[in-house]
Amino acid sequence: MPELPEVETVKRGLAPTMEGALLVRAELRRPDLRFPFPENFAAAVSGRRILALSRRAKYLMIDLEGGDVIIAHLGMSGSFRIEAGAAPKAPGAVHHPRGKDEKHDHVVFHLDGEAGSARVIYNDPRRFGFMDLARRDTIAEHAFFRELGEEPTGNALDSAYLATRFAGKVQPLKAALLDQRTIAGLGNIYVCEALWRAHLAPARPAGTLVDKRGGPRKPLFLLVEAIRAVIADAIAAGGSSLKDHIRADGSLGYFQHAFSVYDREGEACRMPGCGGTVARIVQAGRSTFYCPRCQK
DNA sequence: CCTTGAACCTGGGCGC
DNA sequence: TGCGCCCAGGTTCAAG
Numbered sequence: 035m036p037e038l039p040e041v042e043t044v045k046r047g048l049a050p051t052m053e054g055a056l057l058v059r060a061e062l063r064r065p066d067l068r069f070p071f072p073e074n075f076a077a078a079v080s081g082r083r084i085l086a087l088s089r090r091a092k093y094l095m096i097d098l099e100g101g102d103v104i105i106a107h108l109g110m111s112g113s114f115r116i117e118a119g120a121a122p123k124a125p126g127a128v129h130h131p132r133g134k135d136e137k138h139d140h141v142v143f144h145l146d147g148e149a150g151s152a153r154v155i156y157n158d159p160r161r162f163g164f165m166d167l168a169r170r171d172t173i174a175e176h177a178f179f180r181e182l183g184e185e186p187t188g189n190a191l192d193s194a195y196l197a198t199r200f201a202g203k204v205q206p207l208k209a210a211l212l213d214q215r216t217i218a219g220l221g222n223i224y225v226c227e228a229l230w231r232a233h234l235a236p237a238r239p240a241g242t243l244v245d246k247r248g249g250p251r252k253p254l255f256l257l258v259e260a261i262r263a264v265i266a267d268a269i270a271a272g273g274s275s276l277k278d279h280i281r282a283d284g285s286l287g288y289f290q291h292a293f294s295v296y297d298r299e300g301e302a303c304r305m306p307g308c309g310g311t312v313a314r315i316v317q318a319g320r321s322t323f324y325c326p327r328c329q330k
Numbered sequence: 331c332c333t334t335g336a337a338c339c340t341g342g343g344c345g346c
Numbered sequence: 347t348g349c350g351c352c353c354a355g356g357t358t359c360a361a362g
Contacts, residue, residue, distance in 0.1 A: 036355060068338070092356080110355050111340075160339045162356060205332080221355055319335060
């Protein structure tokens with residue numbers, strides 16, 4: 035679930051606790067998530083100081099002293115939480131999961147920081163998330179990052195760039211915007227929301243937003259603005275909290291209350307003066323929510 | 331190159 | 347209460 039705004043929110047929530055702290059020990063409670071952890075993962079990161087947290091697309095990066103970087107992807111149901119103080123159990127005690135939630139605590143980072151000891155716990159019921167190790171100086175060539183497109187924040191994403199990506203494409207806009215090689219970080223929710231804001235139908239071929247010379251047509255300008263705005267609004271709201279996802283401090287993001295179309299099938303379109311009804315269709319195996327009346 | 335569909339995994343919600 | 351089915355924020359792979 036976590037799309038770009040949720041990962042950004044997680045990063046901001048974890049940074050005050052993690053940056054500058056000593057990562058005393060990484061505790062792996064199982065050998066894999068979606069993929070096996072690297073062989074040397076726990077040993078390589080334990081005893082290292084944490085320099086900084088950052089984000090690229092939907093990936094969280096934890097830079098360590100010495101040049102190693104932990105790369106974490108939250109998949110569909112991953113979340114981090116912080117617990118203050120040392121681990122409550124005696125060293126060597128067998129772990130006995132109590133609640134159904136605790137049994138999905140797969141990774142525990144034991145920290146020693148300025149504010150004392152703390153644990154940062156990664157929980158992921160569906161285990162679609164994954165972690166890897168990379169070197170900072172070659173991270174751009176890492177398979178996760180090599181083909182990623184532009185971030186939808188800042189100025190790199192503009193209509194000229196999208197025009198080059200969309201030119202000649204018959205692929206539906208929905209699929210084109212989900213392609214991480216074009217825009218890095220958009221997911222199902224924010225693509226639906228951005229298309230609604232731009233009054234564009236999700237099934238419309240991406241190439242129809244490009245003119246004969248390969249330049250952006252007017253709707254493409256609107257789409258760029260819509261993407262930037264929805265991402266900025268969602269980050270400002272602390273992301274969306276659906277089902278599994280919560281912020282690192284345990285509080286809930288509240289952007290889901292601002293959804294205009296996502297998960298609103300059968301409800302009234304919120305576009306002023308539209309009067310349409312939100313519909314749900316399936317594209318490439320995933321739900322798309324949109325208003326057939328005002329999205330063309 | 332394109333597209334769709336299945337796979338990965340668990341849990342929540344709903345109809346019966 | 348329970349069973350079976352569908353659905354879920356993502357990514358990757360195989361197949362047509």
